Amino acid sequence: MPGNIILKNARVYDPRNKVDGEIADISMSDGKIVDKVEGKAKEIDVKGRVVMAGGVDMHSHIVGSKLGFGRSMCPEDHRNDPVPKTKVTRGGVGYTMPNSYVIGYRYSAMGYTTAIEPALPALKGLGSWEELEDVPNLDSGLLPLFCNSMITFNYVKEKDLSGLAGYIAWILRKVGGLGVKVVCPGGTYAWAHGSNVRELDTEVPDWGITPREIIRGLCQATEALGLPHTMHLHPLNLGRVGNVKTTMEHLDAIKDIKGHNGRKHICHLTHMSFETLGMFEDEKAKPDWKWVSSGGLEFADYVNKNDHFTVDMGQITFGPATTMTGDGPFQYTLYQMTKNKWANICVDVEMPGGAGVVPYYFDPKSPANAVQWTIPLEFALSVDDVWRVIMTTDHPNAGPFTKYPLVISWLMSKKQRDIWMEKLHKFATERSTLKDIDREWNLYEVAVSTRAAPAKIMGLSTKGHLGVGADADIAVYDLDPTKVDLADDPERIIKVFGQSYLTFMRGEQVAKKGIVGKTPHGKVWSVHPELNDALWDRTNKELEDMMNRWYAHSFYNYPVPARYREHMEEAIVVDSTGVAA
C-alpha cells in the first residue's frame, strides 16, 4: 500500500470541485485523496506547478480483436517506433497501435490514469480481459456492443423492454462490461448481406425492425436499468458527406426518453468528427467528398439547444492512423476509396457483419482531411457547456492518443490553429468557420474536457477529480501558468501535456518527467446490475435457448471466468430489481 504523500504548493485545476487554479496542498493516503494525512507523510513541493486529476480517456481502442488484427497486419506501423526495455518496463513498439505495455506507459507518461475500451464484442470478452492483464498503469473498462446482435433484435421486435434489459444486464455481469455501446445499429447486421443501412427508418434485413426502434430500445433499457453510463452511440451513415443531418435525427429520435432518476443526459455521441460532415451549399452539391463542408458549427448549435446528450470529438490529427470500427460496411467503403489493405472481422458481433480495419493517412493537403480537421475544433469551440465536449482522437482512428498534446494546443491557441491552417488545403478555411473563431480554452476547460467530464459521463465517481475520497490519480504538469501565456506559446502546450512532471496512480508515483518508474496494474471497472429473481431466471433461460440456437459455441462457455477478472475488477453494483420480469 502506498503511504502518505502531500503535494505542497499545487496550482490546482479541479473543476468537479470548482477549483480554478488556486494554490493548495493535496494529501494522499492509502491511494485516496484525504483531507489530512495521519502520521508521517512524504512532502513533495511542486512549486506552483499545475495539478489536475489523472487524465480520463473515455474512448480509446486499447484492447480487443480488431486492434490485434490491425497490429498483426501492419508491422510497418510499429517498425520505426521501437521501445527498448528498461529495468522496470517491458520492451515494445509504438505508433498508432502500440503493444499493450507501451499503451500503458505512454498514457502514464502523459498524466493519464484511466482509458476505456469502447467496443467490446461481448463474446470475445475473455480475450480482452487477458489483454488488460498486460496493460499497466491504467484503470480501464470495456463497453460491449449490443446494436447488431440477433438477441437484441429479437427483443426489439417483440417490444420486450424487460427482456432487452435482462440481456444487457446478463452480458455486463457475465463478461464484465461497463456500459452499452451502439455502433451503426442494424447497418452492421446488414453487412452480413453485403449491404448497409443508412437511415433510421430503413428496415434491417431479415428482421423487419428499424434502427430507430433499436436505438430507442437500447436507450430505454439502459435508463431502466439505471446504468451509470448512458448509451454510447456511433450512429448510422458514418463518414458520409452531409451526415450531420442523420446524426441529429438519431438524437431527435431518443429525445423524449426519460433519464433514470431524472438525469438529463441519456446518450453519449462518440467521435463526432466522423458523423457531423456538412454538405457545401451549392445547387450541384451531392453527398460526395468533393462537396464536404464542416458541420461542426451546425452541430454545436444543436448541442446548445438540446441538452439530452454528451459528445466526444474524435479529433483528426494528421499523419498515420488506423481506422478500426464495429462499422463493417463503412470500413469496406473506406477500403474501396483508398484501396489500402482491408480486414473484415465478422466474428466480432458473432452473428452479423462485424468490424473492419483499414490503415489510413490523414494528409494536410487532402481537401477532405483538411475539412475533417476543422469539424471537431469548430464544434468544441462553439459549444457553451464544455462539460459536454470530451477531447478524444478515437485512438487510433483519427490518430494515436499520443497526439493529445497537439490537440490541446489547437483548443488552447488560436495562434496554433492559424499556423496549422496555413499548411492545410484551402478547404480548411473555405468550408469551415474555424478561422473566424477566436475562443481559446483555458486550463480549467482542459481539465473539464480531459478528466472531470469524461469521469462523470462514465459514472466513475472516484475518478477525474481531487476531492476527498477520490482515487489519488494525479497529474502534475511542469508549468506555472502565472508566468506563461500558453495561447501565445503553443509549442509549450505540447511540451507540457506531452510529459507530465509527475503522475500518481492510486497514491503511488508512477512516472516522472515522462519516464515510467513503476508499473502497477489498475482496476478494470464494470457494472453489475442486480435484477429481480424472476427476470434473472427468465433471462438465463431465454439466452441459453437463443445462444445455443444461433451461436457456434455453448451458452455455458460464454461468460468470462472469475479467474481472469477478480484480481482486477471493480464492479459497480446497480440496483435494477425494479425492472419488471
Next chain:
Amino acid sequence: MNQETQVFDHIVCPFCGCLCDDIRLEVEGNLITGNETGCAISKAKFTSHHEDRIRPTVRRGGEHVEVSLDEAIDRAVEILSSARRPLVYGLSSTENDAHREAYKIAETTGGIVDNTSSVCHGPTILGAQESGEAAGSLAEVKNRADTVIFWGSNPQFAHPRHISRYVRAQGEYIKDPKADRKIWVFDIRKTITANMADEFVRITPGKDLELIGAMRALARGHPLDVDEVGGVSIQKLTEIVEALKASKYGILFFGLGLTQSSGRHRNIDAAIRLVQDLNAFGKWNMMPMRGHFNVAGANKTSTWQTGYPFAVDYARGYPRYQPGEYTSVDVLARGETDAMLNIAADPAAHFPRQAVKHMATIPVINIDPKRNMTSLIAEVNIPTALAGIECDGAAVRMDGLPLYLKKVVDPPDGVLPDRDVLRMIHDKLTKVVG
C-alpha cells in the same frame, strides 16, 4: 457406470483449431474414461492423456538421466543464461498464460520467440500484411453460408467435426444444409473431403496462384486467351466464377495445401484479393483452417505482447519482426542459434532436415507433457500438465473466438502447468542475467 463416475459437460477439446466445446467427459478417479461427443482424435487425446508421459531429465554422458524438477530447471537456466542467441519456439499446443512467460524469457535473454505458425499459416499472416483479410466466423458460416470452399484443406481428416458442426449443420437462414449450401473442394487430389463435396476441382500441383489469378481476372470481366489454367478449362473456370459471384454468402476455408505449396504467401495474397473482389457481388469471407488447438492464440498473444504475430527477435532489447530472418527454421538452418527452448511443439518431427540437424548440435530444453521426437534429442526434458485436461487456460478458435479450457483431472504428481514451469525458469533467469 459405477458410482464414482463424474460427468463434465461443455468441455472444450484441446486438439485442433475447431475447439469443439460440446464435449461430455466421464471421469473415474483421476482417469478420463469416456468422451461421447468428440471425434476419434478427441477421444484419444482425452482418454489416453496419462500415457507416454515424460519425466524430468538432463543429459549426462549422452544419456537421459532422471532428475528432480528443480535440477532440470536449474540446468535450463544455465543453458539459457549462457546462450548468445537463444530461440524460444512452439506455444501452439498450450494455453495463453504460458505464452506470456515465454515472451518474458525471450525478452530477458535477448532471444528470438517464434510459434509454430512460422511453419503452417505464417504465409496467411504475410498475405494479410500485404492485403488485409476478410475474416469469417464459424457462426456466420453455420447460419448464412450458401457457398463453402475448402481449398488445399482436408477437414474430414484433420478437423473431423468441422463439417458436421458448422457446414452440414442447420443454421438460422440455412434450413436444409444439404440443399441450401454447396460445398466445393479445390485440391490436387481427390481427398475424403472431396468425396463428400458437391463439387471437386482438381488443380495441377503448384498451380494455385495461376488459378486464383485467372479467377480474379474472370470475376472482374477480363477475358483470358488460354484454354486452361492450373488444370481447369477456361469454360469450367468461368462457370465456377459465375457460381461464386452468384453466392449470397461465401466462405473460403483454406489449409496448408495453399499456404505451404509453391507460391506460399503469394497464394494467400491472391486468395485474399479474390475474396475482397467477390465482395462486390455477394458477401464473402475466408478462414485459415488452423491445426493445433491454440496456434491462433499464439499469434494473438504474441501480437498484443510484442506487437508482432510471430518471428520476433529481442536481441536489441525491443521486439523486431522479420519472417525469413527470425523464423525458427531459418535461424536453425543458418546455424545461428546456440540454444533452444521448445514448448508444446515437436520441431524435431516437423522441421526440415537441415534445421533438425542443427538442433542436434545445440542444447534443447523441451517442455511438454509427452514423449515425442524432440524429447529424444533434448538436453533437458521438463514434463508439464496437459492444457485443457490437467490444467485450465484460454485458447483461441480458428475464427478468433477465445474459449476457456477447463481442468478435469489432476496432472501426475509433481507435474505443473507450462506457465508455472516457465515462470520458475524466468524467475531464476532474472537473478542471473536480469
